[in-house]
Every structure is written in structure tokens, then in C-alpha cells.
Amino acid sequence: MFLFIADFGFDKSAKLQETINTFYFVVISLGIVATILRYVERLKEIKRSVVIFDVVTIIITLTILYAHFLGEQAHRHISFLYNDNWVKFAIILTFIREFSEQNINYKRTTLNPGQLFIASFLTIIVLGAFLLMLPNATHQGISFIDALFTSTSAVCVTGLIVVDTGSYFTTFGQSIILCLIQAGGIGILTVASYFSYFFKGGASYENQLTLSDMTGSSKLGEVFSTLKRILVITFSIELVTAALIYTTLDGKLFNTFFERLFFSAFHSVSAFCNAGFSTLPNSLYESGFRYNYMLQSIIIAAFVLGGLGFPIVVNIIKYLKYFVVKKIFYFTGKEQTHKPWVLTLNSRITLVTTTVLTVVGTLLFYINEYHNTLSEHDGIGKFVTALFGAATPRTAGFNTVDMSALNFSTIMMLFLLMWIGASPASTGGGIKTNTFAIATLNFLSLAKGKSRIEVFRREIAEVSVRRAFAVITLSLLVIGTGIILISIFDDDKSLLTIAFECFSAYGTVGLSLGITAKLSALSKGVIILVMFIGRVSMLTLLIAMFKKVKHKNYKYPIEEITIN
Amino acid sequence: MFLFIADFGFDKSAKLQETINTFYFVVISLGIVATILRYVERLKEIKRSVVIFDVVTIIITLTILYAHFLGEQAHRHISFLYNDNWVKFAIILTFIREFSEQNINYKRTTLNPGQLFIASFLTIIVLGAFLLMLPNATHQGISFIDALFTSTSAVCVTGLIVVDTGSYFTTFGQSIILCLIQAGGIGILTVASYFSYFFKGGASYENQLTLSDMTGSSKLGEVFSTLKRILVITFSIELVTAALIYTTLDGKLFNTFFERLFFSAFHSVSAFCNAGFSTLPNSLYESGFRYNYMLQSIIIAAFVLGGLGFPIVVNIIKYLKYFVVKKIFYFTGKEQTHKPWVLTLNSRITLVTTTVLTVVGTLLFYINEYHNTLSEHDGIGKFVTALFGAATPRTAGFNTVDMSALNFSTIMMLFLLMWIGASPASTGGGIKTNTFAIATLNFLSLAKGKSRIEVFRREIAEVSVRRAFAVITLSLLVIGTGIILISIFDDDKSLLTIAFECFSAYGTVGLSLGITAKLSALSKGVIILVMFIGRVSMLTLLIAMFKKVKHKNYKYPIEEITIN
Ligand SMILES: [K+]
């Protein structure tokens, strides 16, 4: 707890590297002491996994401490910076431990899940901003607003940048960004899955939320098991992606093995989390990567998978498992005649919408840009670049073409795709594919004169329609307010570029027509807010703000309202 | 019927005034013969009111015929043009009679109410365009696209103009525009009330539409009684408004009594129908009218009343009647203790939303423009101008300030107000106040964790929410497509002015940042379409397009969809 207060002092004194070693030592020691004290306090409450984490942390911390402070003279052959980073890593570990403890305490006390989600995001963002302000994170130092912007952009996996990630930040700074992206991505997946778990039952959203409020502690176990599954799947996919990226890279572009490895890891995490951060100044449009279609295909696969959402990824894994099992049954001679219902309605809607948007988007991009940005690519290259261009605005945020050279009609298509965004319970943002699908199904069913929305032999619940409606209206409210404010603060920028920036921020896309860095501090603040709201979703914010209404037993008469 | 085919020939040969007199004579005679023939054909079917209309028409027509063709030599002292207009009036009357007969026939045959509504609008628009192309309608002639634009703008009571109404059209042309506005306004009120009548029951929209389809002819009587009430109320209000406008005008600005009378009538109809057409080149910003706050207040009252919608106007009249009755009871000594529930939920929502929007809009306009466009006005003038500025974008379309001089933030507010528009079953357009209210109530109730939308001790029906949702998504679709197309066709115009034009067209507002006349023919076509769709509403179009689905007895399982 008290380490949190020490945090500020720690950041400010960090400018004098040598003199604060003692301070670091104290901080880490206090961390260890705090951990041990916690065990003494409530010995039986703590879980096995938490114990393992703590023990590992303490061992790592002690090793680092030994290597750095006590054995400093002996290890002079390792660069100071490198050493120093390890110390900082130890400190971060200490903070994470303290922070997670904080979280659990919150949950047991006053905050509801929505508030907890928001509070944790805010804390990580502020923490990230301070970390990025550490002198070793950047080559020349960074202003608070730019650090906060970068931190928010990383945690909200948006990818908008005010300073060039590759050249402005040191490897340490880039590592911080990587951690923030990973934390943001996993955090979102966890919370989204947690929410989606409650949605499964079929009862109304509000009932379930109330249920979760009352039975808070017993549900906590399931959250942890979901978290575990998410962590395993996320890291597995990222590892495979990183390995694949590594093999496709042109060795000549990297000076050291570490550089190439870091590039692979960074882009793997950034792609799967749909963050869109790149260490290259021009994202994947950079020469040497622009024509590396293999690399681009792998990155497309990673961010599409991340954008499909965790439940679908699990669904796909189950499906694959089913096929493997079937094959085994086939070989062993046993026959399985009954084909199980593998894809849920949710997954089906998501997959169909995603497929339609991607195919139509790719075609339009191909046709629109054939004589423009695609002209420098050959046959297959044109296709991969068009696919990339159509898939990336749905919250990935990398670009393989020059954004400012795009045709107007293509930019308009990007607006729509950015607004729709990825699928629910994914690392992507936007109003989500399901919302878009329900909006479309709604007016089609009304036009056909149907009294209910039916799809795939299922009827869609009223609450889903109402939520979709709310999500769309709130998105317009936030984006509209954002555009107005930025237009007032930066009246020299064109409306098109400002609108693009706001849609990109709200959909946590990260594409830009190039004005992000030139914005005034106030506008940057607006974009930070839009990114944050786009990420946690305005509806979650509103739900968190209001007190729960007790369910009532009375019922008012229903009346229709003229809508024409 | 055959007169419709003759219409084309009539338009083309109209260039030679003297030689076609015989042709006119034939046309009108045929009209009279056709009317008489109808009576012979089905003597018992025809209503008393129709008979009165026909008899009056025939008498007028014969009088005109006598005055013009036969007594031509005797009446030379009345100008030829004046005479000629009366002939045209007779011809229009003939057409109206034929046309309305057409309508009823349609109803009895194949078209559903939605299709009938659309078909009648399209016919009036095309007819209006041809009438405006008559050489006597303009001083120098008009292109087809501009005539179609003006006709659409008048019938859809939008008010966007490509040529200056006052100087480009002759008094005859202006009269045609006035008739088109009146036809459009009443047409909308009729259909809207007709629809709203079916909404009242509380059962679902689709059931009622099916019911109306099956019992078509029996409902027809109620449509006519509603139409009668609408006509009486509309003309009464317009008459009072015209009289009031007349008294507030500065006599020095008009050359003749007729000119001043025409100005009053034109602006009265244009205001109540929310058309926003003005015979002044700069609308009410024209010097001589800019500071005429009394005139402006009357016009505000007229268009606000028109924008509230017919059911509310009826409600208000009932309310006033109730008070008068109460007063009488009071004087006669009898006491009435039971206060009836006068305002329906629909009216309450509309009134509250309208009041909130107007008050907030006026305040914001006042604050935003205090040192800008309001600076030339004094105390009360500032207030009236701010009120005018906040009320006019909700589909009225007159302006008392220089639109291009407005602050950016004011323009942004206008966007929102134009999009929201007027109330249902009114002469105004936009997504409508009720849709906006339901959208707001929806996310507030979701945020509060309520499972239903409750307001004024009533629950809002699911179908209303779904319709509101559809209206909002479709409005975005149409406006977005419009903006994209115009941006492609006219890439020299700024995005802001194009977006303003599209919002104005969709909301049938008629305000413009000054680019309407400079648009290319293709863009004018787009605006024509947007005005039309904004007027008849995309949902009506869709409902009209699809075949009705038979109600099913099966029911699929309900499933919730993840929306986050
Ligand atoms: K992104």
C-alpha cells in the first residue's frame, strides 16, 4: 500500500541514477517484507498459484538485487543500462504484486465489476505513463501528456502514436509499451470473457450482474480459471506467431539476434492484441517489410484471430479438437454419427459478419486502390495488401500502404470498418460486429414486417437489441463530441483528418491520416479520453456510474410510441 | 386517365401561348366530360364531399373558360398573364381531380399503404417539376434537374434551393411552389396521422398494417374524416398566421397590396408546413426583416406548431377546449372535480423533448453567438434571434442570421438538431424527437440496470424501441452514403459544407452553408434522393419494398448476443 505513495518520489528521483540505488533497494525490500507480512496475516486464504507467483518473484528480485547492488563490481561487463532494467523489472514485479492485491481487496469491498474494470485500466494507464517518463525509457525525455497518450494508446490497444515508437523510446521503453499492450489485451479478454460468461445463461444481463454482485467471492474462482485459460491460449498463439514472424524476416535488416527477436515478439504481441504498435517509423509500409507478404499474412492471421474474440477462439480450438477426435475414432474403427452443435449463435453471427465485412472490404479496397496505392504491388501482393487494408481498420491498426495516399472513397470505407470494429470479447474495439449485425437484422426484420428478429433458427433477445441500440447511440455521442472538441482546439486541421482520428481512437484502431503528433495538448487529452471510453465502452462506464436499481414487482402498462 | 398522357404534350406545346388555347379548351372540356362520365358509371359510390368538390371545380372551370376563351375580347383590361394563370389553375384542378381518382383506384387494387404514400409523393414531385418548367413559371427558363430539385424540395418541405425563389420564379411559379408545399405538408400530415391512428391500439405495428390491408375500404372512411380535420385545422392556423404576418410587415417594403398579401400567405404556409421556402433572397436575414422580431416570433410559433405534429396540435386544442368548458362550468356553478388525462404518453414525450431541445439549444446559441452573429441585435432581439436559430434547424429552415458566419461549435449544434428534427406525425423531418428520446431513455435505463424502459409510469413497447433503432441506423446509412457520393462528385467542396447539406436534406431542414446552387447535377440528384428518403423515411421505403411476411405460429428459442 505505502509503496503506491512512494511511487511518485521514485519517479522524480530517478533522474540521478547512482544515488537512488539505495532507494530502489529499500523499495524492493519493503515489497518483499510486505509480501511476507501478508502471508503472516492471512495464512490460509491465499491460493497455491499466488504463492508460486510470490515465491518466484521474491527469488527473481533477490537474484537481481544480488547481481546489481551487491555484486555490482563483479558484473561491470554487463552494461549498466541492461542491469538497471533488471532492477526496474524487479520493481515492476513488486508493483504488480501490490497492485493485484489491491484489486482483490477492492473486489471484496465496495466496487462493482464495472467499476473494478475501469479502475484497473485507469491505474495501469497512469502507472504506464509514469514508467514511460523514466529517463531510461526515452532517449531525450517525454512530456507527461505524451507519456499518458502513449500509455493509454498501449493499454487500450489503440496504436495511435504521438512519438515514433522505434526511434523515440529505448528498448526499455519499448518493453514497457509491450507490457502495457499485453496487460491491456489480457485484461480486456479476461473482463470480456467474464462478462460473456454471465451472458451465456439466457437470463437478463441485469439479473446476472446482480447475481454476480451477491455471490462475488464464489464466482471469483471461475474468473481465475478463465484467466488461466486465457493466459495459456494467448501466450501460445503469441509464441507461435513470434516464431513464424522471426522466420519470415530479412536477416539483413537487423544488426543483432536480440533485435530480430525483439521485433518478432513486439509485433506478435502487438498483432494478437490488435494494438497496432510497431517499432518501424512507417509501420509495415517501411521498405523491407512492404513487400514481405509472408510476414503480412502471418500478422493478418494473428490480428484476425485476436479480433474474433476469445469465445470464438475457444470454439475453433474445440472444433479442431472434435475433428482430431473424429479422425482418431475413424482410425480405430469406431463411428461417430452424431455431429455436435459446435458453433454457438454468437459465434456464427460473429463469423458470418466478419467474413462478409472482410470479403466485401477486400474487394472494394482492391477495386478502389488498383491504380493508386496497389499499383506498386504485383499479383499476389495486390491481394495481400488489399486484404491487409480491409482487415486492419477493424481495430488492428497496422498499415502496409501510405494512409495519406488513399482515395477518398477508400477512406470512407475505412470509417465504416473502423466504426464497426472487431467482435465482442476480443482485443479489438469499435461498436463490434454483433452490434452491426443486430442493427442490420433489426431493420430488415422490421421491413419484412416481422415482430421478432430471427436468425439461424434462433430469436434474438430484446435485451441484446437494446444493448446494441445503446452502444450505437453512445458511440455517436462520444465520437461526435470528440470531433467537435478537437475541431475547436485545433481549427487548422481539416474535418476529415480529425474525424478519422476520432473514429480510429474510438474503434481503438490506431490508423491516422498523420495529424496525431501535431495535435495540441487539449486535443491529445480528448483523444486519450476517446480511446479510453472506446476501450472500456461507454455502456460499461454508465453501468459503473449508476447505482443498481432493485428489481421491482410492479409493472407499468406498455405503450407504443410513434416512430416515423 | 388519358389526360395523364396528354400532360407531356401539354408541357411542350406550352411555349406558344396563343396557339394552344384551343388545346387547353379541349383538355379542360375532357376533364369535365371525364368527371361527368364517372358519375354516370358509378352513381351510388361517390361521397357527398366529392360531389361538392366536383361541382365547385366544374363551376370554377366553366367561369374561367368563359372569362378567358369566349369573353377574351371583353376582358382585355385584365393582363393576359393574369388570365392565363387562371386557365392553368383550372387545368391544375382538373389534374388534381383525375389524380385523386387515380389514388383511390390504386388503393383498391394492388398497392399497400406504404407504396401508395411513396407513389403519390413521387407523382406530385414529377408533376411539380413539369409545372415549374412551364415558361411562365420562370423568367428565363429552368433546367430539368433544377426544376426537379425545387419540386422535390417543396413537396418534401425541405427548403433547399438551387435558384432564388423570389427572383428566379414568376408569381405563377411561386404559386406552384406554394401549392407543392401545401400538398406535401398536408400529404405528410394525412399519412402520418393515418399511420399514427393505427399505432394507437397498442397491438404491434405489423398486425395493424395487415389489418388495414385486409379491411382497406372500411378504413378509408376514417382516413377521409381525419383528412377533413387536418384540412380544417391546417387552413385555420395558416389563415391566422398569414393575417398576423400581414399586420407585422413594413408597408414600405411592398409595392402592391397583392404583393404584401402573397408574401404573408407564402410565408405562413411555408412556416406551418416547415418548408422554409422564402421569397426573399436571404430568407429572413434580408434587411427590413432581420430586425422584425414580431414577424419572426409569429413564424417561430407557426413552425413550432407544425413541427409538434398533428396529434399534439389536436391534443392542445382539446386541452384548451377542456379549460374553456371548465370555465363555463365554473360560471354556471357546477363543479368538475375529476381532471381527465389529457396528454397521451406520446404527446408528453414529444413536448418534453421539444422543450428541452429548444431551451438548451437557445441557451447554447445565445452563449456561442453572443459576440458573433448576435452582436448586431439588442437585448430582446438577441433572445428572439437565438430562439429562432435554435428552433429553425429542427426542420423549419428559415434563417435570421448569416449561416456562413456562424461559429464552428454552433454549426455542430445545428448538425445534432437537424438530425433530430421535428416530432412524429408533423410536417418536419429528421429522426424525430421521439426516436431521440427513446434512444436516450434506452441507454439510461440500461445503465441503471433496468430490464425495461419506463417513463411517466408507462413502459415503452419493444417494437417502438426496435423502430427507433432502425430509424437511427438507417439515417446514418443514408446520410453517410449521401456525404460520400457528393464528396466524390464535388471534390472541391469542403467536407463540412457537404455534410451540412446532407444532414439538412435528410432532416428536411433546408439550411445550407451556401453550396446547394454550386453542386454538380449528379450531386443535386443525390440531394434529391436524400430529401425524398428523409421525407418518406427509409423505414417506410423498406416496408413498402418487401412483401408482408405471414405471421408464424412457431417460435424459435430466444438467445442473447454478446454486445460490449
Ligand atoms: K489497434
Ligand SMILES: [K+]
Ligand atoms: K424545412
